[in-house]
Amino acid sequence: MYYKVSGVTGKLTGASAASAYSPQGLKPVVPSQSPPMIFALPTKVVSEAGPAVHYMGINKVPDLQKIFQKADGAPVHLKRGVMDKMLYRTTMGLTIGGTLYCLMALYIAAQPRKSQ
Numbered sequence: 001m002y003y004k005v006s007g008v009t010g011k012l013t014g015a016s017a018a019s020a021y022s023p024q025g026l027k028p029v030v031p032s033q034s035p036p037m038i039f040a041l042p043t044k045v046v047s048e049a050g051p052a053v054h055y056m057g058i059n060k061v062p063d064l065q066k067i068f069q070k071a072d073g074a075p076v077h078l079k080r081g082v083m084d085k086m087l088y089r090t091t092m093g094l095t096i097g098g099t100l101y102c103l104m105a106l107y108i109a110a111q112p113r114k115s116q
Contacts, residue, residue: 004015068079078084 002015002017003012005011006013068076070079072079078088
């Protein structure tokens with residue numbers, strides 16, 4: 001005999017095999033129609049797209065290669081100008097400040113407490 005928990009009384013009651021193995025809410029759902037394809041948009045082959053594809057931006061690689069390969073003595077992470085310098089200095093300042101703060105916290109933690 002098969003048993004299942006009654007939804008009304010909360011106790012075990014006798015049940016058929018099908019209802020015991022498929023409790024409420026856990027029956028397999030058979031979809032009435034197939035789900036839509038996620039990538040159902042038509043794709044363009046490169047040969048069909050023509051000379052200029054609208055979703056591809058301008059190729060910036062040659063310009064960036066010219067900038068980064070200049071022999072001006074500047075490190076690579078500072079070659080693009082003022083924003084790179086600001087980011088570098090901010091990062092260095094936060095790193096030094098964080099290191100000093102950690103050392104200060106370690107120093108304070110290493111000192112014994114004064115008993116009163």
